[in-house]
Every structure is written in structure tokens, then in C-alpha cells.
Amino acid sequence: MSIYLVSRHQGAVEWMQYMGHHYDQHLTHLDNYETLCAEDVVVGSLPINIVADLAQCGVSYRHLSLYIPEHLRGIELTANQLSNLDAKLEAYEVRRIVKTTS
Template sequence: MIYLVTRHQGAVEWCARQNVQVDAWLPHLDVETIQAGDTVIGTLPIPLVAAVAARGGRYWHLTVPVTWSQRGQELTATQLESMGAYLQAYHVKAVE
């Protein structure tokens, strides 16, 4: 499964415009649903990214180079494109 985890319609539309395959769009991730081989796309906090990896999933971060004045704003797919948004894979492991 490929999950897109976001509350932002602009991110959903941006993924569609980039031809990113998504099986399910979720506003919140319940990490217990992740199985080995699943992919999660979003802007998750580090502990959740580590939990995805611990369950055998892959994580792709939607990186958006926002300015200070753009923080907290709803951004459209067009704005995300013009800002140079991109997906970057990460593997995070919690250290004991």
C-alpha cells in the first residue's frame, strides 16, 4: 500500500499532478496499520517516521521550501510546484 498522509488538499493535488501513485489518502496515520513493504508519503514527525521504518515501511517526505511568512498557510498545488516541492526518501531509526 502507498499512503499519502496529509490534511492539505494542495498536497493531494500536487501528488496527482506529479503522477505519484497513492492507494489511500489519510489525514492522520495510525502506524499500527503499516505493514512491511508499505510506503508512506507526507510530512510526518521523526518519531512516526522511525515507527514506519521499524514496521518495515518506507517513508518519502514531501519537502516544501517555505519562507517564514508562508508557514502555516494553506498552499495550492500550483504554489507547491512554483516553490520547488519534491519527494525525498528517508530511513530513520530510533537510537536507544
Template sequence: MTTYFISRHSGAIAWAESQGFHIDQPLAHFDVSLVQAGDLVLGTLPVNLIAEVNQRGGRYFHLTLELPAELRGQELTAEIMQKHGARLEEYTAQQV
């Protein structure tokens, strides 16, 4: 089992690790063909890629954050993310 964290932000990766997630491969760009059954994918993916992760037997955890407008587009630290309610929530999707 491999855990991927899809993010260009080092603060997000540091935050996930501070929450007890072991990240095997942090990736700035995601290639869904890497996913094998049992893998975990963490990040903020579009729904079509979430469906592909699930179809391949992976589990997807979405990074949710209550971020005020003035902080959008800025590099965030793990501490700022924690302050604004960062959490990883599991989602599933399928194309119909």
C-alpha cells in the same frame, strides 16, 4: 503495497498525484499500525513515527518545501507547491 499520504491539505495530495505518485489512502491523521512491509508513507512525520514505519518494513518519503514565511499557515495549491520546490525525499530512521 499501499501508498499513504499523510496530510490535511488537499493541495499537497493534488501536487503528489501530479508528480506521478498514486495515493491509495490520503489520511489526515496517521496510525502507524496500518503499515505493512512494502508500503509507502508520504508526508511530514516526526522522527519517531518514521522509525516505526521503517521498522514495520515501510518506506518513508518526506514532503520538503522551500516555503517563504508569508505563505506558512496558508492552504497551498499544487501550483504554489511546485513553484516553491516541493519534492518527496526518502528518509530512514531508527531508534537507538
């Protein structure tokens, strides 16, 4: 099992280290799922369709959750700002609902 941190934000990387959250590899982008194995864990703030893809592969997902006030949107946040915004890792299970035609 490997833990992947997927984020292009340096503040998120520093926050993970500051908070003592372990990860094995940092990726700025998840290009494909071929390198992932069932039982791996991905940490980040990924779109829901990608989280559903990961679940189909047996990969667990931990979301870097926080509520960003409007005045901080669109700027790079520091590890300190993330801590002040009560950032946390939360586990999510997402599944894609496929409609069948009858």
C-alpha cells in the same frame, strides 16, 4: 505493497495528482500502524518519531520536502504554490537510537 499519502492539506493531495505520483489511499491522519504492512510506503510530512516507528515496522517513508518562505508559513498552499516552491518527494531512512545503561 500499498502507498499511503498522509496529509490534511488539500494542496498536497492535488500536487501529488498533478505531478503524477501514485498512491493507493489518502489519510488525513495516521491513527495507528496496525493497518500497515512491511514493504508499504508512507508519503507525507510526518514528525521524525513517527518516521522512526514506521521504519521499525518495515514501512518506507517518502517526505514531501520543500522550503517555505516565512511569508507563506501557516497558510494552506495550493498545488501550484508547492510546484513553485520546488516541492519534491525524498526518501528518508530514520532509526531511533536507544541508549543502554551499563
